[in-house]
Amino acid sequence: MDDNTHTLNTIAVHNGKFHADDVFACAIMRLINPEIKIIRSRDQVELDSADIRADVCMRYNPENMDFDHHQKEPPIRENDIPYASAGLIWKHFGMKLVSSKEVLEYIDERIMQPIDASDNGIRICQSEVISPFTISRIILDFNPSWQDKDTNPDEAFESAVNFAIGILSRRIVVAEGIEKADNIIRSAIRDSKKINDNIIILEQMCPWKKIAIDESDAYYVVYPTSTGNYNVQAIPKDLESFENRKSFPTSWAGLEGMGFIEETGVEDGIFCHKNLFICGAKSKEGALKLANLAVEHVE
Secondary structure, eight states: OOOOGGGOOEEEEOOSSOOHHHHHHHHHHHHHOTTOEEEEOOOHHHHHHSSEEESOTTOEEGGGTEEOOOSSSOOBOTTSOBOOHHHHHHHHHGGGTOSSHHHHHHHIIIIIHHHHHHHTTOOOOOOSSOOOOOHHHHHHTTSOOTTOTTOOHHHHHHHHHHHHHHHHHHHHHHHHHHHHHHHHHHHHHHHHHTTOTTEEEOSSOOOOHHHHHHHOOOSEEEEEOTTSOEEEEEOBSSTTOOOBSSOOOGGGTTOBHHHHHHHHOOTTEEEEOTTSSEEEESSHHHHHHHHHHHHHOOO
């Protein structure tokens, strides 16, 4: 496909009720070209006049700039999540907005796949308590309700696109930061092993859980906080788990101030959460003392 996106000045989507997939398709293209005009129509002449079409025309043909998923044999990912227009546009144009394939795939997994799954009628979350309030549900609420008789549907669509741009642009920043953080964590793991295999020491706070879980056997991470103190946090068994590899001693639960200091013997100790997954001290040295005490403790 010719990737001359600077020539794409108009994008066409269907009119009527909108969903997250057509909204995010337009948001992606507007991030690439802030001046791109959005055409919302079912008229074939208007659709054909656009430089790119998404969620309309029953065709997926990148060479002709058609990105629909309603045809008889729609495109499907390797993990069996079918594409909708958001995912298709991201697949073909997302690299214009990110620095690496890893970030491209991160955004697809975290934002586009849930949107695409919802649009295709696939539930990816199961809850016996309450259904999640998803991005797709939020975007749906931008549609004029039965009470909004004076609301212009195209203006409502524009509001939804602007909202989606805010979400997507911020998540791209977060994703780019995660990739940089991963390298910091890997370096910290290597350096920390020279001192204690069970404790990872960070000189700056950054997202650490995934790499610490996947690439180390350590129990705790020590890191500075925005207030100048230091925290010690237990590494969970997996990203979705509230169960730690090794929780702090049960006698520390819920203690703070002098009570915590007396229990631990760490003179600048501050607190320990009642659920035994995080504690803190005023200094790096104090935090390391807490971490070592926890490593050595046997319930």
